[in-house]
Amino acid sequence: MSSYEDASRYFHQAAGIMGLSKNMQKLLLTPEREMKVQIALERDNGEISTFIGYRIQHNSARGPMKGGLRFHHEVDEDEVLGLATLMTWKTAVVNIPYGGAKGGISVNVKELTQGEKDRLTRKFVDVIHDMVGPDKDIPAPDMGTNAQVMAWFMNQYSKFHGFNPACVTGKPVELHGSEGREEATGRGVVTLTERLLNKARREITETTFAIQGFGNVGSHAARRLAELGGKVVAVSDVSGGIWNPEGLDIPKLLDYASETGSISNFPGTDAIDNDGLLTADVDVLIPAALGGVITSDNAAEIRAKYIIEAANAPVTPEADEIFAHKNVIVLPDILANAGGVTVSYFEWVQNRQHFKWDVNRVRDELHRIMSDSFDKVWQIAEEKDISLRLAAYLLGIGRVGRATVLGGI
Amino acid sequence: MPDAAIAHSPLFTNLSPDECRIVSEMMTASCYESGEAIITEGKETSSLYLLSHGTCRVRKHMGNGADQDLDTLEAGAVFGEISFFCPGPHSATVVAETRATILSLSREQFHELQRERPTAALKITLHATATLARRLRRMDEWTCALVEKGTAPEKHTEWHEFRAQLYSNWNF
Structure with missing residues (x-):
């Protein structure tokens, strides 16, 4: 069973309960854009390595797309697509104004030196910078990436588009990152x-x-x-x-x-x-x-x-x-696990306002969003007598669906 | 007296047994194999037809080149009345769906009936008028449906069902 099939199985279950037609299910599940790129890298030892990178943008009905960027040797198109759809439902469940995306490079990160990782990140930005950005698609750390990788990302992105820390989240706190993001x-x-x-x-x-x-x-x-x-x-x-x-x-x-x-x-x-x-x-x-x-x-x-x-x-x-x-x-x-993307959202908000929140504000807002989201999902599960998972999907799909209806196709 | 199927035909309902006998004697019986056309759209005949046995389909050639089935006729049904009362080409084709027996009354025979038994002829005319009126009413309904379909403000039914679902049961 592939990641995408697994991810879409719950979607289909929930969409079935909601009585959505096959065509509407297809509309909601089909990604908006898939990018697959070659990244050639000269290694420290002089060898040339070629890696495949992905950025899949699943849905932007509710806002700019959001999702992690992973460096892992098992990254493939199917996995990235499955995770991109998950991000769409996740941002909708916690009701933050984002769509869903995911990206990654198929690379064994343990085999890379710090310098190689830096260059790999920048070369990836070179080929995808036009499709990402604060109002389009905002990457974040994931497996194999961290605040340092996000700092390189931001730095390279700004060479094309000027200073814009909101192009990526999960940055180091010293470089426009948010307090409380890591936790x-x-x-x-x-x-x-x-x-x-x-x-x-x-x-x-x-x-x-x-x-x-x-x-x-x-x-x-x-x-x-x-x-x-x-x-x-x-x-x-x-x-x-x-x-x-x-x-x-x-x-x-x-x-x-x-x-x-x-x-x-x-x-x-x-x-x-x-x-x-x-x-x-x-x-x-x-x-x-x-x-x-x-x-x-x-x-x-x-x-x-x-x-x-x-x-x-x-x-x-x-x-x-x-x-x-x-x-x-x-x-x-x-x-x-939506707390991560929620504080990523706070980081983006702070970057766009050029105003830094203290950790208590971050924690309070996180607590509010997590509690409200839980209560909503719990209420749906009780009302409809279904699992919390299906309830969360009903909530997420409903919100994305309504945004699609309001915006039109 | 003709067979039971004809006797039960609405065409004969109001006729006295004597009138019934005279009319049926005037009519000519013909047999058609399945798939055979009894009347053909665009061609002209001058008879009124009564389906005595079997089933027939009324078929019309559409502007897009396709043939559209309009109706299925069962034993007792009367057809060809448009060209019968208003001479001109048939507006549709009637094809035998099963093996079918048809009784036909030519315009000349009908004129003879008018002279000999005017009451019987009037009863048949009234019946044919009622059939035409029923078909006209159905045609009006079809026209209305077509007009609605063509000018409806929203053609995207699926989109609207989607909207309705999302804003009713699943709007938490």
Whole structure:
């Protein structure tokens, strides 16, 4: 099953419930523009490498398109298209004035030196700068890219179009980035989790959590959960997982991870593997790393009652059905990890106003948007007696559809 | 007395048994195989036709070159009345859909009937007038539908259904 098929499966389910005709489904699902480019790069050792880059703009009915730019060896057209459509529904679910896009370069980023990464980014900007921009399409960091890559992007873009920091988000705070951008996805995840537990009449202080992934999303989610008194008992990263049923000391773990570069062998914990983490005896499981980690093979073994899709598509559609039968509540990615794009939006707003918000304002606005979006999705799910995922899609598709109707074709 | 199918034809409903017998004796019976044309659009005949057995289709050649089926006739149906009362080419073709038996009454025979049994001739004329009036009414409805279709403010039904769905049930 391809990424795009997976992504469109939920769309078709929701569109079916809404009774949208085949032609209207096609209208909403067909991308507006797909760009595939060659990027030739002279390596530091004198060799010439050729990479393929993509930028797929799915829908601009609600505003300029928005979506990450990933550097990863598995990037292909199908994956980028699937993720671009997800961005359209995601920006609509949280009601920020954007459409959806995604891009990437098929490259093993670990094999690139810092200088090569810089040149690769700039060469990519050279070939796509006309189709992106603050009013067209605004990239952001994703897998394999970070604030530094966004800074190069902005710098190169400004050589063609003049100073315009709003052409990209997720920039370094020192270079027109926003306070609170890095923590945004993790923080949003926790706001939503809190809201979900509240609906289930559970206290966060009496709830246990397992988090897969301790990067930009997982580590910030862990930090915020710990601040609120939640008991994080297991976390994992690429090096493996750690487990302590009494709860991990998250502030110490964060220091340890930044010192050693990994979480493994953190004192006072037992080692577990990734499967062990996913099936750990916890109340809430937060997959915050890769897509497709929870499948029909392991879904039945999962003991958590709540799954928060902090990563994009960590639960496959087959696993999703199993959870529906087991009454496991899945908070879908298009809502769960929308904190990142929401603070990207704040960054864009600040750049356009040339006015910097302090971190508290960013956090307050993020909290407001995440809470409102959750409440809306929850209300739809209850009214229509459907899953949170379908409810989120109904909300997103409805908003994009109405924008399309109002704007005309 | 003609067979039961004819006896039940609306053409004969108001005729007395005697009139019925005279009219049916005046008529000529012909058999048509499936697909055979009984009257042809554009050609002229001077008879009134009564479908005694079988089924026929009324077909018209359209401006775009295609043939359009207008109606299906069952046993008892009367046709050819336009050219019968207003001499001129037939406005449509009638083709036997199944094997069909047709009784025809020529204009001369009808004139003879008018002279001999004017009441029977009047009854047949009234019946044919009612048939024509029904067809005219249906034609009016078609014309109205065509005019509406051509001048309707919104032709994009799918677009409007889409709008209606999004603004009714799914507007949260």
